[in-house]
Amino acid sequence: MTRDRAALKALADGLLRELFPICRSITGQGVRQSLAILQRHAPLAIQEYPSGTPCFDWTIPREWNAREAWIKDSSGRKVVDFAVSNLHLVSYSVPLRATLTWDELAPHLHTLARLPRAIPYRTSYYKEDWGFCLSQERYDALDRHGTHEVFIDSELKQGSLTLAEARLPGGSGREYLFSTYCCHPSLANDNLSGLVLTTLLCRELAGRDLRHGYRFVIAPETIGVIAYLAHNQEAMRSLTGGFVVTCVGGPGPLGYQETFLGDHHIDRAARQAFRELGIEPLRHAFAPNGSDERQYSSPGFRIPVGSICKDKYFAYDYYHTSLDDLDFVKAGQILETLEVYLKAVEILEQDEVLISTNPNCEPQLGRRGLYPQLGGKLLPSPPRTSATGAVQPPPELGGPQVQPPPELDTVDALLWILFLADGQNSLLDMARRSGAPFGQLRRLADTLLAEGLLRRGQEPPNHA
Numbered sequence: 001m002t003r004d005r006a007a008l009k010a011l012a013d014g015l016l017r018e019l020f021p022i023c024r025s026i027t028g029q030g031v032r033q034s035l036a037i038l039q040r041h042a043p044l045a046i047q048e049y050p051s052g053t054p055c056f057d058w059t060i061p062r063e064w065n066a067r068e069a070w071i072k073d074s075s076g077r078k079v080v081d082f083a084v085s086n087l088h089l090v091s092y093s094v095p096l097r098a099t100l101t102w103d104e105l106a107p108h109l110h111t112l113a114r115l116p117r118a119i120p121y122r123t124s125y126y127k128e129d130w131g132f133c134l135s136q137e138r139y140d141a142l143d144r145h146g147t148h149e150v151f152i153d154s155e156l157k158q159g160s161l162t163l164a165e166a167r168l169p170g171g172s173g174r175e176y177l178f179s180t181y182c183c184h185p186s187l188a189n190d191n192l193s194g195l196v197l198t199t200l201l202c203r204e205l206a207g208r209d210l211r212h213g214y215r216f217v218i219a220p221e222t223i224g225v226i227a228y229l230a231h232n233q234e235a236m237r238s239l240t241g242g243f244v245v246t247c248v249g250g251p252g253p254l255g256y257q258e259t260f261l262g263d264h265h266i267d268r269a270a271r272q273a274f275r276e277l278g279i280e281p282l283r284h285a286f287a288p289n290g291s292d293e294r295q296y297s298s299p300g301f302r303i304p305v306g307s308i309c310k311d312k313y314f315a316y317d318y319y320h321t322s323l324d325d326l327d328f329v330k331a332g333q334i335l336e337t338l339e340v341y342l343k344a345v346e347i348l349e350q351d352e353v354l355i356s357t358n359p360n361c362e363p364q365l366g367r368r369g370l371y372p373q374l375g376g377k378l379l380p381s382p383p384r385t386s387a388t389g390a391v392q393p394p395p396e397l398g399g400p401q402v403q404p405p406p407e408l409d410t411v412d413a414l415l416w417i418l419f420l421a422d423g424q425n426s427l428l429d430m431a432r433r434s435g436a437p438f439g440q441l442r443r444l445a446d447t448l449l450a451e452g453l454l455r456r457g458q459e460p461p462n463h464a
Contacts, residue, residue: 005335008200011041012331015196016188020326023086026125026183026220027051027063027161034182035164035218038195042202044164044218047228051158055230058223061125063159064092066152071105071132074146080132086185087322089152090131091123096152102144111136112321119322121187125223128156135322161227163219166202168210174459175213175235176266176348177242177305178202178341179292181221188329190313190320191221193249196331197338201245204342211349215239225292229301236296241266241304243344244293248337249329250311255282257312259304260297262286266306268428269351272438273308273343278404284312308344310337350442351428353457354449356421363418363453370447371411408436413444423457 018037024030038044053060069082069089082089090110108131112120116136124131130152142148163182178201180194195218202216215235219225229236241264256270262285274281284307288294291313296303310333318324356363365371408416416434427445431438448454 008338009331009335012196012200012334015041015199016192016326016329016331016334019192019195020186020188021086023066023185024183025064025091025123025185026223027061027159028065030065030185031162031182031220034195035162038164038199038218042166042199042216043168043206044166044199044202044216047163047165048160049163049227049231050160053227055223055227058226060161060223060227062156063161064154064156066093066154068151068153069093069132070151072149072151073143074148076149079138079142079148080134085119085322087119087121087187088132088134089154090129090133091185092125092156093130093152093154094128094156095154096130096150098150099147100150101147102142105148105150108132109134109139111139115317115321115323117323118318121184121320121322161220161224163217163224163228165218165228166206166216168202168205168214168216170210170212170214172212172459174240175215175238177215177217177239177296177303178245179217179219179225179242179296179305180245181224181292182218183220183224186322187320187324188326189247189250189311189316189318189324191246193247193310193329193334193337194245197248197334197341198245200334200338201341201345205345212240214345215242219292221292222295225295229295236303237301239303241306242296243270243341244291244296244305244307245341246291246307247309247311247313247316249334250316251328251330251333252311252316253282254279254337254340255284255309255312255315257284257290257293257307257309258286259306260286260288260293260302261304264304264306265348265351265426265428266304268432269344269347270306270308270340272347272428272431273340275405276343276347276438277340278402279340280402281308282312284309284315290314308337308340310334347428347438350438351426353423353426353459354417354421354445354454355423355457356418357453357455359422362415365411365414368451368453370414370451405431405435405437407440408434410444412436413440414448417441417445417448418453421454 071080110133180198293305
């Protein structure tokens with residue numbers, strides 16, 4: 001990472017600490033407050049969709065805001081308090097003031113027995129209800145005999161759903177997506193880390209002269225993305241592909257969730273980025289039960305989106321609990337994932353299809369100073385076991401550091417380029433096929449272009 005890492009880490013850490021306490025849901029002031037903070041660091045434009053707006057098979061719900069919520073025991077002591085953790089209140093709980101017996105209260109309490117000190121995260125977006133979440137330890141200590149006073153100061157009103165987008169133009173006619181969600185309260189990996197990384201990535205790319213266009217979307221999960229797709233149908237169907245940025249800040253190994261196609265250009269760019277950085281990622285196959293990839297890749301849109309992650313949703317013990325906090329997620333861990341995203345963008349920006357101008361046998365490289373003048377000096381290289389030069393571990397054991405792909409002998413690399421320059425292969429395909437670093441092939445391709453031995457073809461195909 002060529003940027004000032006210390007400054008970037010300080011910015012990421014500051015955003016984590018500023019955003020973590022804010023109560024976010026699929027609508028409401030917490031989302032607006034969070035997006036206003038992110039606007040200070042990236043060129044985001046805010047959009048509002050009114051309650052009641054139809055979006056395909058869905059409708060924008062009423063806006064929800066919560067100000068105060070607690071449970072008091074019979075002595076008047078607060079035993080559960082929204083002010084201590086906003087996870088204590090089930091998101092979208094309706095207003096309530098009541099004195100309840102234990103039998104009346106207990107069905108509205110949610111715990112997680114396997115993590116007795118953790119507060120679980122629960123929601124009730126589309127069913128009017130109320131509830132509190134608390135640790136199993138706190139639950140076990142509650143009085144079963146006395147009454148409890150319950151107070152929820154919340155509102156459900158005709159308001160709007162809020163999201164943000166940024167569009168960074170490029171000249172190629174291709175546009176790639178980076179999408180993350182903003183509806184989770186006080187969960188640091190899922191998905192505060194995604195908010196921070198997406199903002200840093202947008203901020204970084206906004207300062208560049210870009211070849212391709214990049215569209216950034218920060219929206220409440222599911223309903224927010226459905227609303228955005230419903231209002232931007234033509235533009236979204238023209239996207240080349242992209243990434244859902246989620247769960248990018250945990251302490252575990254880096255991983256990659258494939259697009260629904262599995263071998264799309266996005267998949268190849270992500271895998272090459274890992275190779276170039278010397279990382280063997282955990283492999284996660286696509287499944288239609290995850291995050292917003294299931295909306296983007298639905299039959300009506302079929303946008304191939306992958307996800308570069310670090311402690312993926314469903315895959316870590318603290319998922320959707322209060323233990324997914326700022327002790328679990330660190331700014332430096334987010335930067336590790338950011339580096340892979342930036343490398344993938346770099347590859348997308350520099351990749352192109354090349355066509356040999358001398359396709360009938362190989363051109364004479366010697367008279368161009370590109371081949372050894374003394375014949376017979378080229379000796380066979382040892383075979384490679386993989387594109388990285390390392391034996392691949394089983395997917396479930398992924399994540400270790402491996403050696404980045406070593407550069408090929410220059411002549412070997414030149415011959416690979418010329419052999420594959422048939423208008424069907426991009427530089428990324430050539431790197432995968434030859435095992436050479438993408439950067440080496442990019443430099444040598446520029447030499448061959450300057451010598452007139454290559455010409456540029458059409459943009460890389462979406463997938464093979």
